Amino acid sequence: MHLSSINKMTAFRRRYLNSQATKPLVMLDLGRQDIRGSYRSIFDRPPWQYVGVDIVPGKNVDVFVRDAYRWRELKANSVDVLISGQTFEHTEFFWETAEEIARILKPNGLCCVIASWTGPVHRYPRDCWRMNCDGMLAIARYAGLEVLEAWRAAFFLNRSGFRCGRAIAFRRSSSRRSKRSVANITADRSP
Numbered sequence: 001m002h003l004s005s006i007n008k009m010t011a012f013r014r015r016y017l018n019s020q021a022t023k024p025l026v027m028l029d030l031g032r033q034d035i036r037g038s039y040r041s042i043f044d045r046p047p048w049q050y051v052g053v054d055i056v057p058g059k060n061v062d063v064f065v066r067d068a069y070r071w072r073e074l075k076a077n078s079v080d081v082l083i084s085g086q087t088f089e090h091t092e093f094f095w096e097t098a099e100e101i102a103r104i105l106k107p108n109g110l111c112c113v114i115a116s117w118t119g120p121v122h123r124y125p126r127d128c129w130r131m132n133c134d135g136m137l138a139i140a141r142y143a144g145l146e147v148l149e150a151w152r153a154a155f156f157l158n159r160s161g162f163r164c165g166r167a168i169a170f171r172r173s174s175s176r177r178s179k180r181s182v183a184n185i186t187a188d189r190s191p
Contacts, residue, residue, distance in 0.1 A: 005085045005114050008151070009039050012112040016148075017081065021045075025080035028053055028104070030097075031087025032060050039083055069096040071104065079104045085114040089130060098143035105172040111145065145172055 017025070024047040029039055032052035038060045044050035052060045055068045065071045068091070082101055091097050101111055115131040131139075133150050140147045 002086075006037070006039070006042070008114055009083060009085060009112060010042055012083070013042055016110050016112075022047065023080075024049065026078065027051065027081045027083065028074075028079045029060075030054075030082060030084035030101070031091075039085065043081075043083065069093060069100065071100050074100075074104045076103050077106050080106055080109050082109070082111040084112070087113075087115070089115050092126065095139065095142050098139045098145070102143040102145055102172055105145075107172060109172045110148075111172075113139075 027043045027048050027050045029043065029050065029052045032038055032040075032054050038052065040050055040052065040060060051062045053063045053065060053071075053074070054061045055065055057064045063073055065073050082105060084101075087097075105111060113136070115136070136150055137147060
């Protein structure tokens with residue numbers, strides 16, 4: 001777990017969740033086997049319920065899903081906030097994962113995905129992809145999720161920005177859009 005990833009996830013919590021500190025939110029951390037750290041210390045605070053989910057059992061894994069692309073262990077519309085860092089680049093069919101995220105998020109549920117866009121190959125157990133800003137926007141659009149903002153390092157980007165992104169914040173709107181709808185960026189500021 002890189003310090004920059006911890007900083008991005010902390011910025012997401014400050015921006016979108018600090019105002020909900022007294023609400024009993026279900027926080028699902030996807031791909032959360034603890035290889036080199038976790039986000040648990042950022043989100044595991046009462047009355048929030050932090051749940052670590054992965055496709056393999058291990059340290060920091062509370063729920064083990066047997067099928068990486070059909071999470072039968074998780075109910076539809078059951079999660080308030082889904083976070084995921086350094087998982088999508090290891091997921092062969094990340095677009096199916098995005099659809100499962102949309103399925104389990106409650107209406108207006110929030111999500112933050114952080115994925116590598118550079119760096120050496122690092123298999124856990126495989127290393128399939130690198131994500132840039134347009135790719136992250138396409139993932140959200142494919143799953144019918146509303147993009148709130150996308151960023152790289154300390155810069156939040158708008159859709160016409162020149163920098164590639166590696167983190168995206170989105171939510172499931174109360175009425176999911178079709179996969180052909182246009183993603184919307186609503187913020188252009190640093191965390």
